[in-house]
Amino acid sequence: MRCVGRVYAFCVTAALVLCGGAPAIADPTVNDTATDAPAESRLSGGGTPEKFLYFSGFDLWRSGSSFYGGMQWAPRGLNADGFTLKLLLAEGTYRYLAGTANIRGTGLLASIMPGWRIKRGDFEAKVFAGLDLQNHRTSPDDPGNSLRGNQAGLRVGADLWWEPTSAIMVAASISGSTIGTTFGVRGAAGWRVMDRFWTGPEIETSGDQVYRQYRIGAHLTSFRTAAFEWTLGAGYVEDNSHRSGLYGRVSLLTRR
Secondary structure, three states: OOOOOOOOOEOOOOOOOOOOOOOOOOOOOOOOHHHOOOOOOOOOOOOOOOOEEEEEEEEEEOOEEEEEEEEEEOOOOOOOOEEEEEEEEEEEEEEEEEOOEEEEEEEEEEEEEEEEEEEEOOEEEEEEEEEEEEEEEEEOOOOOOOOOEEEEEEEEEEEEEEEEEOOEEEEEEEEEEOHHHEEEEEEEEEEEEOOOEEEEEEEEEEEOOOOEEEEEEEEEEEEEEOOEEEEEEEEEEEEOOOOEEEEEEEEEEEEO
16 A cells, blocks of 8 residues: 655645655645735735735645745736736655555646636635646656646635634635545644734644545744735644654745
8 A cells, every 4th residue: 555645745735645646746735825815804904905915835744845826916906806817836755655665755746727816705715727737756766646747727726714703713625626536625723913914723634535634733824024914824734544643834925
C-alpha cells in the first residue's frame, strides 16, 4: 500500500495528501487561508476599494511541506460583487512507501480560475473554477505512480465568510481537482480580539477515494501589520495510514 504524506502547497494553505494506488500532490488551495478573510472586513479599516489581492504562505508537517502564492483580481474592486480572477501557484513535497522503498515526491501546480463574489449583509461567498496544470516527479522513479509527468484538469473552489455578530466569524473553504480526484474542506470559527484579529478553532479533512487526512487546531486570522495581514494555524494531524503529528501554517496577504 502506498502512503503519501501531506503535500501542502504554496500558497496557501494549498494542500492535501493522497494515499493509495496513485499518490498525488495535495490540494494547496484548501489551506490557502490567506484569502479566507473577507474582501471587506470590519478589521480592514475601510477606505478606497482595492482591485488586487496578493497572497502567499507555507504549510509543514512531518511527512511533507508546501509553499504557495498567487493573486486575485476584481476589476470593479475587491469590495464589489461580480467577476473575480484567481491565479494560484504551488509546490509541495511528500513521502510515501512503494512496497519497501521510500519515495520522495514533488508536485508543481498552476491554476487560473475565473470566479464570482457575492456579498449579502455580513455573508460573503466567492466561487471559482478553471484550468489546473500539475507536474509530478518521484525520487527514485516510481513506475507505479500514474501522476508522473504533466497533467491537466479542472479545479473548483469556494470560500465562505459570515459574521453573525460584530465579535464572531465563521469561515469555510472547499477545493478539488479532477487530477487525482483530490479534495479538501476546511471550517473555522473565531472571536474578535482587541479589534485586531480573529482567533478560534479550525478543522480540516482532505484526500481522495482511498486516502484521508484529518486536522484539528487553532487559527489566528487577519492580524494586521502595516499593509499586510497574517494568518497562522497550528494543531494535530492524523491520517488513515496511522501517521500523526503536528502541523503549522503561515499565510500573508496584501491588497492594492
